[in-house]
Amino acid sequence: MSYESPNDERRTVGLSAIVTYLRSTGWRESGTYSRAIVWTTIVEESEVELLVPATSELRDYAERVADIVRTLAFVEERPEHEILRDLRSTRVDVYEIRTVPDTPSGTIPLSEGLRAVRGVHDILLAAATAAASPDRPSVLPSQKPLAAKAVIDQLRLGQTSVGSYVLRVESPLADASLKPAVSARDVLLLLHQAASAARDAAAETYGDNFIEFEERIGDGVSANLCDALVAIGGQRQSMFELSFSWAAASPTEADTPLVRFDSRAISTLKRAAKHLRMLPVTEAVVVIGRITHLERPRPTDKLGKVQLAGTIQGKDQRREEDRIVMRLNPQQYSLAVATHGDGRNVRVTGALRHTGRQYEISRIDQFEVLAD
Structure with missing residues (x-):
């Protein structure tokens, strides 16, 4: 069993990752000081300075990174371990699912957790299948496209975050020289579109008229997607939220606000999934x-x-x-x-x-x- 010390963790943070993170969060270069680059930002109308070493070959490089992490944690009002994680993930897209089960914060009933993880897998597979094909059926084929499976295989489940119970899916950016038929970024963007469409359809649906879902099939809504969302809510139909953050090294201009599902929406999705499965064949x-x-x-x-x-x-x-x-x-x-x-x-x-x-x-x- 290997153990990574705090210094080892900090040494894995490259200078390019630090610079990318600072630029993406509003910091600006403002000069040099000894063997460091001075970066600044404004916090509550006051200027905050940060010294970034000019080279990672310094003997105290890990300590310099620790100072950077402490300053960023203060500025962003976040735990240091989250800052360090994000510095090491500037080339990673992140999809988080925050569930709110009726258990102590940071926990979830085991059976509900299993359903949520399965739902997260299935919703990503549904989005990957839709992204890999121009067809937008109401029920996805049982045999999924190879391009969709390839995307799912490269996603990874990250460490959970503080706050209720948060599942974190990490999607590393592909090598620039590779041109896959469908990229993981394509899939996450389509997932946001489809989940938002399903949420809107649920909000506009009353009784047993599911025409709002039918009209959003082209946006990626399917029986499979609805079933997966229901699974994330679990048997207790607990409220949950989907959020997306994009690699600092490759930001996107797409607007991807948080998508929230409450118990009413989850109940509607469950009935809508059955309706979509019963639609006549085209x-x-x-x-x-x-x-x-x-x-x-x-x-x-x-x-x-x-x-x-x-x-x-x-x-x-x-x-x-x-x-x-x-x-x-x-x-x-x-x-x-x-x-x-x-x-x-x-x-x-x-x-x-x-x-x-x-x-x-x-x-x-x-x-x-x-x-x-």
């Missing part, structure tokens, strides 16, 4: 029409939302509709933008579902622009 169709509306893709979703009006041709049926929604990959979306400008029609083949308010092409097999 039908194969060909749609020919003109694009009437385009929406830029969200930062959390690489798919662009497009609306068209035209003719739906299915088995033994043909009908005209003025609101048919679909989500296109970046290449298809670029074609749609060009088509919208010149008024040409498009032909789309795929699977169609009806939410009660609109028709949506949930799986696109072919998208092409027709000649004049």
Whole structure:
């Protein structure tokens, strides 16, 4: 069994990580002093200074890092061990789930903890599956895409934090030279989008009308995602919160505020999951029409939302509709933008579902622009 002393921990904090962290939290370089760089920030209208060694080869480097940690803990009003952890994680995205069970802070009933961990795994798998495919079914396939499994395999469960009972999922940034089909960052961003959509749908749902969930399937809401969220709440349907923080070395412009689920939302999600599993299977169709509306893709979703009006041709049926929604990959979306400008029609083949308010092409097999 190995033991890492405090000095060993501090020596693992590289200078580049310290500089990255300071820049991301509002500190500024303001000069030099002896063999150190002076960094400053403003706290309650007063300037605070921090000395960062110019090299990690100093014999007292660990002590210098300890001084930095103490100063940051004072400025941020956080425990030193959390500051040290974050300094060592400047290339890590973090997803935290704060549960509020009716037990002493920092604990959770064993059976509820098991459900929560399983729910955390399943919600991430649901988001990874949605991110790995342009299809957005109401029930995810039992056989998950290899790209989704690859993302899950690189995530790790970190040390829990103080406050009720907090589960921490860490996602190290991929090497810049690697270009995976789906990155862990893509998955976490889509998870925030889907969880927010599920929360909003639950807030707007009353009785047994689950149309709000049906209309958010394209945002990543599925029966699997709802079931996973319910599992995190446990049998007692305890309130929980999802929060996201992004690697200081690679910040994102996406707005990802905290997502909270209370007992009413959890109860609604449980019923919504059953409803989504009972939706009729989508039908194969060909749609020919003109694009009437385009929406830029969200930062959390690489798919662009497009609306068209035209003719739906299915088995033994043909009908005209003025609101048919679909989500296109970046290449298809670029074609749609060009088509919208010149008024040409498009032909789309795929699977169609009806939410009660609109028709949506949930799986696109072919998208092409027709000649004049």
